[in-house]
Amino acid sequence: MxxxxxxxxxxxxxxxxxxxxxxxxxxxxxxxxxxxxxxxxxxxxxxxxxxxPQGNSYDLPDMAPYLEEMRAIIRENGYQQAISYYYQKATELGYQGLTMSDxxxxxxxxxxxxxxxxxxxxxxxxxxxxxxxxxxxxxxxxxxxxxxxxxxxxxxxxxxxxxxxxxxxxxxxxxxxxxxxxxxxxxxxxxxxxxxxxxxxxxxxxxxxxxxxxxxxxxxxxxxxxxxxxxxxxxxxxxxxxxxxxxxxxxxxxxxxxxxxxxxxxAIHKEMFQRVELKLARDEERQQSIWSLVKKAKERGQITPVLLEKMYDAGRYMYICSAGELTPNLQGIWTGTFEPAWSGDFTFDTNVELSIAAALSSNLLEGLEGYFRLIKELMPGFRENAQKYYGARGVMAAIHASNSGKHVHWNQEWPLHLWTCGAGWLAHWYYQFYRFTGDKLFLQNEALPFLEEIVLFYEDFLVEDPDGTYRFTPSYSAENGAADNATQDIAVAKEVLTNLSEAYQILGYPAEKIKKCQEMKNKLPTYQVNEEGALKEWLTPEKGENYNHRHFSHLYPVFQSREFNDETNPEMWQAARTAFNKRLEAWLLNEEGDTSSTHGRMHSALCATQFHMPELLDDIFRLLIDHHCFYSSLMMSHYNEQQIFNVDGNGALPQVVHEMLVDFSNGRLTLLGALPASIAKGEMKGVHLPNQMIVNKLTWNLETKHVELQIVSKIDQEIKMYLPLYPEVELNQQTIMLQRNKPVSFQINL
Known part of the structure; x- marks a missing residue:
């Protein structure tokens, strides 16, 4: 044979x-x-x-009695002294210092x-x-x-x-x-x-x-x-x-x-793999060895269609292999060592979220069952975190977890216990699961109770300024510094309250519940723009920006919650774009950036799809190739030069490809929104979108300037068509009526 x-x-x-x-x-x-x-x-x-199990203590220090004193120190002397005070009290109570998960x-x-x-x-x-x-x-x-x-x-x-x-x-x-x-x-x-x-x-x-x-x-x-x-x-x-x-x-x-x-x-594996399909290459190209394909891309100085197709397939393959009983950890489902980097655990301040980014659009719902199962198993620890650190009801997610959801991964240098928006970010996929599937039983029995527990935490944790505005104090922008009112904290809370309010309406809950969500939302601080015109990462005047960083937390309204766009809030959209450009200059495209990071590049790419920046996507793909950020399996590395096996990039890359081709948010179907010229023609089948839409088929050819789209919706709805890179196209911003289960086809000349 x-x-x-x-x-x-x-x-x-x-x-x-x-x-x-x-x-x-x-x-x-x-x-x-x-x-x-x-x-x-x-x-x-x-x-x-x-x-x-390492034999470490996962006993949480009961810090709730010291919260008000810590907040007073923040107000009077700043975060450094407050964190020092808090850490000293914790150690007096037996806290052993920053502890890795098992x-x-x-x-x-x-x-x-x-x-x-x-x-x-x-x-x-x-x-x-x-x-x-x-x-x-x-x-x-x-x-x-x-x-x-x-x-x-x-x-x-x-x-x-x-x-x-x-x-x-x-x-x-x-x-x-x-x-x-x-x-x-x-x-x-x-x-x-x-x-x-x-x-x-x-x-x-x-x-x-x-x-x-x-x-x-x-x-x-x-x-x-x-x-x-x-x-x-x-x-x-x-x-x-x-x-x-x-x-x-x-x-x-x-x-x-x-x-x-x-x-x-x-038969089982193939059916899952074939639910979506990206065609960018010919079979004779596909059958070349992986390192010869990488070499050709390096020589060309940009991604080749066949290599992007391979990386796309590798991302979905990782997810099919790693998700099911649980969700992929930092290394998917694989390790050959007893001492993996960061314990090879579930890291919730960016990595798990990226590893599942394409699960819904790739129609791999079985994998998300493992994600929901994992969160359920960690919930007792999440509840204890909220109670012990902040005297609050509800839940606060740990940043690192494996056998326990208790949060003991923090110290003075890494005050990760101040990052309170983790549970809200995890809840994003609960509500999205409903939006993609229309499953009201899931909405009622899984999504809504989780959202309610997160809001319970907010009710007890948030303090009010004299003008009635909520203040997040303490607050932390993941791994980039502490100051009151980190922008991601506000953005996540806004998304949680919006989704809970919508869930109450859909399920016919009493009007007072909806009203309460709206009142809380109205008290959230407004986003701020600095003197350079950039969306601030912390909504406090005294905290300046650190653009040279791998995390993109303050751009959460752009890459994750899709809170606004160029139509719904042009001013804030431009401020976010400016903040993104500053990050690109100081970190992503800067050879002296603070550290290489595949997860940072993937969040850059997810922002690039929203800001319609196809050339930047080419740059990001090129960085992965030039810096040798994957192994021969095409599983990725966290750092350049194959340093540290990590699959969050694999999980995110198919979502980047989906969004650059077809995307839906704020009632708008975006076509070819960030398609690089290097991917001049191709075909995509089976991609799922929010509001229960499925792209049966999308073909494009930039040389002949022709696009064909067939889309079907499981519900009656109106959408607008948007081709941001082709403003002259006749269909742009036209309202399209989609009737339940009736496929609609379009022929578009660019």
Whole structure:
């Protein structure tokens, strides 16, 4: 059999030398990483529930009695003294200082050894469309294959080896914070892990189906010599986790068992992957090796259509693999280390939000079920944060979380406990889920109760100035400094109150509830513009701007809540645009910027789609390529030069592509709003939009200046068409009537 190089996927001609560069797959519960070395291969098993307890205290200091004193110090002496006072009081109460959340960790390392040193014609590939990983090579003209997938059907990692002789060994982790007891029984390896600092742990079951199988003498594993393909089935079972199916020991037909299992899985994975489709390239371009495609883009000095298509597919692939039981963490569902950067946890001040950015528009609702499940599991900690730090009812999200939602990740240098808008930002997707689906049961049972708890926090936390205006004090603009009334705090509160008010109206709640939301909204501070004409990041005169920073928090009304645009509030829109331009000059396009950051580049790109800046998108794509910000799987790195495996960029990139092509907010359907000239023609199918609209098909050709659009709405509605880059187009700003479930087609000449 030939190695079928994937059209939707990647391949390279070198094995991985480190876990970050491994082939990756997953099913939203299990993940797998395959190095692909013919001689000494490593398969790493991952599971979304594996976070290693460190034995740290998650007891929160009861700081509520000291809040008013802290606020007084803020008023009289400023934030530095106030934070110092607060930290001193917390340590007196036993607070141990900034504490990382329990880190994600691998479930097992399985090693496969051969005597295939003199191999040739090596290839390894990921098929994004099916989730299959394939390694192929030749030894003395004989072809060998290794194939892997993580089943969407039976919830196991499945690995197949060509007929031959192999040693298969399970690594003994010998980790001080957990015990490992392993045993071999006929053809099954069973390893039992107990965490030292909690009652938790997990089991690993590995079943090897092969001929000539014998246990190894001094190691956990087998040696075998099989005339038929070898089948390995792997499963990770965290305590209390109900697996869909346990290892089955029935007699199986080795010659076709892999194909049978793969066919069942691939049907599920492929259906999810094909819900949306971006076509920018020809098949012969798609089948080039990933590094040759990157090299061509570097030589061209800008993204190529085929590479953008690959990156788009990689983003959706990451999400399908990593979201389901929970939501992607910083590293999706993958890790090869017990000490990942920032614990490889759920980081809520920008990263989780970016990793799920395209979930709704890509119609991957199953993944968001995992997101909602995660938030529900963290809610007890979120409630305790609100009560202990601010004496408030309701919820306050931690910035970092894994096994606990309690917020202990702060100190004087990083006063992250002052960032109170996290829960409101997380709630954005609850209301958007309703807007995309029209699911009123979800709105009533999930979205509305969460929004109400956030508003309860605001009721107790906010103070009023003499003129009746609310003041957010303390307040923090994520990782960029503290001052009263951070703009993101106001923007998030405004979105929460607007969405809750709308939910009450839709569900027929009493008018006084709606009125209360409106009254609270009216008390929020108004946005401010500085002397340079830029939207301020903190709405207090004494706090100046720090434009050289990777976070774009104060532009939340632009990239996230879509609170205003050039029509609804031209003055504020221009101020936001000026603030964005300042950030571009000082940080994004400045070689001396404070630090490289893929998440900062993605938020820049999401702003660029709204400000209709196609050339800037080209710049951002080029920065990712020039600075080597992804591995051969096309999973991204946080920093330049492949530093720190991080998938938030992967999650955001499909949303950037969707928004640059078709977008909807404030009653306006924007077409080709930020389409770079480098992507001169293409086709997009299946993108979902708010207000229950689906773009069945969009094709564009900038050379022939022709666009075709077919859109369908699940409800009757009026929208306006908007082509900001083509103001002369006849359809611009025309009102379009969409009737329920009736597709409407447009032919547009640019």
């Amino acid at each position: 030939l190695h079928q190089l994937p059209k939707r996927g990647i391949w390279t001609d070198q094995p991985a030398s480190r876990w970050e560069d491994a082939l990756v797959s997953g099913n939203g519960s299990h993940g797998v990483m395959v190095f692909g070395d013919p001689v000494q291969d490593t398969i790493i098993g991952n599971h979304c529930r594996l976070y290693l 880190p994600s960790h691998p479930g097992f390392h399985l090693h496969v050894e051969t005597d295939h040193q003199n191999y040739s014609d090596y290839k390894r590939s990921i098929n994004y469309e099916t989730g299959e990983l394939v390694v192929s090579y030749k030894v003395k003209e004989k072809s060998y294959y290794r194939k892997t997938f993580v089943s969407q059907d039976c919830n196991q990692i499945i690995h197949s080896l060509s007929p031959g002789s192999y040693k298969i060994k399970l690594e003994d982790y010998q980790h001080p914070k957990m015990s490992q007891i392993s045993q071999v029984d006929q053809k099954i390896i069973h390893s039992h892990f107990d965490y030292r600092y909690s009652d938790g742990g997990y089991d690993v079951m590995i079943e090897v189906e092969a001929e000539g199988i014998k246990p190894l003498a001094n190691e956990i594993g087998f040696e075998l010599n099989s005339a038929n393909p070898v089948l390995i089935r792997m499963e990770i079972l965290p305590y209390g986790h109900k697996s869909k199916r346990s290892i089955i020991r029935n007699k199986i037909n080795l010659s076709n068992e892999y194909s049978r299992l793969f066919t069942k899985h691939a």
